[in-house]
Each structure stands twice: as structure tokens, then as C-alpha cells.
Amino acid sequence: MLKLVSHPLCPYVQRAAIVAAEKSIPLERVTIDLANRPDWFLRASPNGKVPLLLVDGAVLFESAVIAEYLDDISEGSLLPADPLRRAGHRAWIEFASATLADIGALYSAVDEASFEAVRLALIARFQRVDRIVAGPWFSGGTFSLVDAAFAPVFRYLDAFETLAALRLADALTRVSSWRCGLRARQSVRQAVAPEFPALLADFLARRNSYLSGLIGRTARAA
Numbered sequence: 001m002l003k004l005v006s007h008p009l010c011p012y013v014q015r016a017a018i019v020a021a022e023k024s025i026p027l028e029r030v031t032i033d034l035a036n037r038p039d040w041f042l043r044a045s046p047n048g049k050v051p052l053l054l055v056d057g058a059v060l061f062e063s064a065v066i067a068e069y070l071d072d073i074s075e076g077s078l079l080p081a082d083p084l085r086r087a088g089h090r091a092w093i094e095f096a097s098a099t100l101a102d103i104g105a106l107y108s109a110v111d112e113a114s115f116e117a118v119r120l121a122l123i124a125r126f127q128r129v130d131r132i133v134a135g136p137w138f139s140g141g142t143f144s145l146v147d148a149a150f151a152p153v154f155r156y157l158d159a160f161e162t163l164a165a166l167r168l169a170d171a172l173t174r175v176s177s178w179r180c181g182l183r184a185r186q187s188v189r190q191a192v193a194p195e196f197p198a199l200l201a202d203f204l205a206r207r208n209s210y211l212s213g214l215i216g217r218t219a220r221a222a
């Protein structure tokens with residue numbers, strides 16, 4: 001049994017969980033506390049980060065690599081066969097990772113000016129994605145590793161809308177319809193526990209950031 005070392009809120013862990021579900025690969029999840037990382041984890045994880053995939057005594061790290069490994073060991077492929085298109089998909093997975101980094105900067109920004117700068121950068125990212133997404137999935141009719149990489153990004157967008165009426169990609173028709181499809185997909189829904197929205201809301205509200213303030217004001221206004 002493969003073991004996925006996880007944290008309940010980690011978007012990178014979700015990518016691995018989505019791919020495992022898409023490829024019907026059983027995974028045991030081992031959840032750790034990132035605020036109090038166990039010694040065995042610090043010894044195993046070169047960057048001190050989740051996810052890790054434990055495979056027969058080997059340790060894989062980096063979510064994009066773990067996702068490709070899970071894809072490689074199972075039937076069919078969630079990457080295109082053509083080398084140029086395959087490279088293009090990997091590039092968009094990198095873009096999704098950079099978008100997650102911007103989302104981290106957004107919810108950590110302490111003042112309005114830095115929050116606004118990241119908010120505009122994120123809107124520009126989603127506008128760029130909107131120009132290339134084919135629908136219903138990233139590159140057309142086949143769900144791919146790019147879809148698995150973006151699903152956790154859109155889960156944050158859903159939370160930002162609900163908690164702070166913050167809309168980063170609303171007017172973008174292709175992104176909106178892609179988001180809807182991903183939100184409804186079983187592998188994506190099952191990648192987090194039922195308590196995920198409440199845990200994320202609590203994490204964002206306690207961050208002492210500009211967004212935490214917005215969340216508080218939105219709750220008081222409701």
C-alpha cells in the first residue's frame with residue numbers, strides 16, 4: 001500500500017489524492033501536524049514539506065513528481081502522448097504551482113497595498129488561463145494532470161467567494177465553466193475531508209492578515 005504523507009489543508013496533497021482516485025490507486029493517508037513535524041518526517045522529507053509518497057522504502061517528494069509517478073504506474077495516461085503537448089501540460093502544472101504561491105501571498109498579505117498587488121496578479125493569471133482552457137477540461141474531453149493541479153486552486157477561489165465575497169475569476173466564462181466541472185468531479189470532491197471548508201475558514205480567519213479582516217467584516221455584515 002502506498003502511503004501519502006498529508007496535511008488536511010494542503011493543496012499540493014490534494015493533487016496526489018485526485019490523481020490516485022482518477023487512476024483507482026489505493027492510498028493510505030498519513031496526516032501530520034505541520035506546526036509540530038515529527039522527527040521521522042523531517043528525516044524523510046528533503047524540503048520538510050508535504051506531500052510525500054512512501055513507496056516500498058523509497059520517498060518521493062514534490063506533488064508534480066508524485067502525480068506523474070502515480071500516472072506512470074497505472075493504466076492509461078493523464079498526460080498527452082505527443083512530446084510537445086506533454087511539455088506544454090507540464091508547463092501549465094508549473095503555472096498552477098505559481099498560482100498557489102500567489103494565493104498563499106494573498107491570504108498572508110498584511111496590508112491593503114500588498115493584498116491589492118497580489119489580487120491583481122492573480123486576476124491576470126486567471127485571464128491568461130481563460131484564453132487557453134479548452135473545456136470541459138483543460139485540454140478538451142480528457143481529464144489530465146493539469147486539471148488535477150488546478151482543482152485545489154479553484155477550491156481556494158470558492159472559499160474566498162463564500163467567506164469574503166472576493167471574486168477573482170468571475171467574469172471569465174471558460175474558467176468559470178471549468179471550475180464548475182472540477183468542483184463536481186468525484187475525485188476532486190473526495191480529495192479533502194468533509195470538514196475541509198470549516199478548517200480552511202478557521203485557518204484564513206486566524207491568519208491576522210488583510211484577508212482575515214475582510215472575512216471578519218463580511219461575517220459581521222451578514
Ligand SMILES: N[C@@H](CCC(=O)N[C@@H](CS)C(=O)NCC(=O)O)C(=O)O
Nearest residue numbers: 010011012048049050051062063064
Ligand atoms: N513544491 C511543493 C510544495 C509543497 C508545500 O508547500 N507544502 C506545504 C503545505 S501545503 C508544506 O509542507 N509546508 C511546510 C513548510 O513549509 O514548513 C510540492 O509541490 O509538493
